[in-house]
Amino acid sequence: MLFAAKSHIGLVRPMNQDNYVVLPQLFPRQACVVADGMGGPSAGEIASQIAIEKVSEYLLEHQTEDMDAEELLREAVHVANQHIYLTGKNNPAYFGMGTTIVCALLHPQSLHIAHVGDSRAYLYHAGILEQITADHSLVAELVRRGQLTEDEAKHHPQRHLVTRSLGAEEHHYPDVRTLSWATGDTLLLCTDGLFNLVEENELLQAMEEASKLLDSKDLDDIATQLIQTALSRGGSDNITLVLAVNRKGGERP
Numbered sequence: 001m002l003f004a005a006k007s008h009i010g011l012v013r014p015m016n017q018d019n020y021v022v023l024p025q026l027f028p029r030q031a032c033v034v035a036d037g038m039g040g041p042s043a044g045e046i047a048s049q050i051a052i053e054k055v056s057e058y059l060l061e062h063q064t065e066d067m068d069a070e071e072l073l074r075e076a077v078h079v080a081n082q083h084i085y086l087t088g089k090n091n092p093a094y095f096g097m098g099t100t101i102v103c104a105l106l107h108p109q110s111l112h113i114a115h116v117g118d119s120r121a122y123l124y125h126a127g128i129l130e131q132i133t134a135d136h137s138l139v140a141e142l143v144r145r146g147q148l149t150e151d152e153a154k155h156h157p158q159r160h161l162v163t164r165s166l167g168a169e170e171h172h173y174p175d176v177r178t179l180s181w182a183t184g185d186t187l188l189l190c191t192d193g194l195f196n197l198v199e200e201n202e203l204l205q206a207m208e209e210a211s212k213l214l215d216s217k218d219l220d221d222i223a224t225q226l227i228q229t230a231l232s233r234g235g236s237d238n239i240t241l242v243l244a245v246n247r248k249g250g251e252r253p
Contacts, residue, residue: 001030001106002245004219008227010193011235017044018191018240019052026063030106031056032242036119036191038165039088039097047084047099047167054080055103069105070176073114077101077166077174081116084167098165101174102133102189108248111181114174117162120195123179124186124207129200132179136164154196184211187244193237197230210245219243 003024009016017037024030035051037044058076080101088094100117113121118135134140138161139153153159166172181187186207195203203226210222223243230239 002213002216002219002247003030003032003242004216004223005032005242006220006223006227007240008193008231008235008238010238011231013238015042015045016238017048018193018238019045019048020189020240020242021052021056022242023056023059026059026105028107029063029069030244031059031104032106032189032244033101033103034119034189034191034240034242035099035101035166036117036193036238036240037097037099038162039094039167043088043094043097044099046087046094047097050084050087051080051099051101051166054083055101059105069107069110069112070114070178073103073105073112074173074176077103077114077116078172081166081172082170085170085172088167098167100162100191101166103174104187104189104244106187106244106246108246109180109182111179111185111187112176113179114176116172116174117165119189119191122188122190122203122207123181124188124204124211125181127208129204129207132177134175135162136175137162159196160192181246183246183248185246186211187246188241190241191238193235193239194226194230194241196237197233197235197239198226202226202229207243210243213245214247219245
């Protein structure tokens with residue numbers, strides 16, 4: 001597996017409330033997580049940091065070869081949610097804080113995704129780019145109902161309003177799904193600071209290029225290019241991404 005991860009404060013926000021982690025040491029799987037905090041100047045950063053730390057801890061402590069991957073992710077995110085909720089409840093400075101999260105457990109033949117909020121996962125396979133998470137946001141719901149077009153959603157004044165986040169309530173479980181993936185398939189986890197400013201055809205081109213790589217340094221260059229594209233268009237939000245390329249998979253149906 002090849003990994004590259006980047007985060008940038010952007011050109012407008014006073015601090016970076018995004019966080020991420022890559023866990024290559026998990027066995028028999030590997031993992032990566034991206035979170036985008038919300039809730040004030042410091043609280044959002046705290047929420048996303050707790051999410052990353054608690055999910056990482058849970059995966060490292062509970063990962064076993066025979067444990068169900070979806071259940072592992074579901075519980076890891078649930079535990080993180082409880083920590084964020086209680087921290088906000090018990091500390092007035094952090095009241096109301098929350099975060100999005102998107103997590104991936106990676107195996108050479110399978111890919112397990114959990115998410116809450118509007119941070120996304122994209123999968124590239126055989127020339128096709130697919131968004132494999134469904135945003136928990138106001139504009140995404142309006143698009144699903146046919147009340148907004150995709151283009152209108154990109155410019156809607158409430159496009160940053162999420163309908164689900166970690167920390168909003170004491171018990172919260174993510175949406176979880178499992179997909180197959182093969183050698184050369186490429187995964188992208190990212191916050192809205194990237195996908196709001198980089199077009200899908202540009203993501204497709206970058207991930208197609210990534211799918212052919214054999215070296216993590218070259219993948220790191222692609223991650224940097226994606227960040228620079230978002231910055232060149234204003235960098236209006238924090239920008240975070242993780243790229244993973246499957247180099248040991250089987251044939252995908």
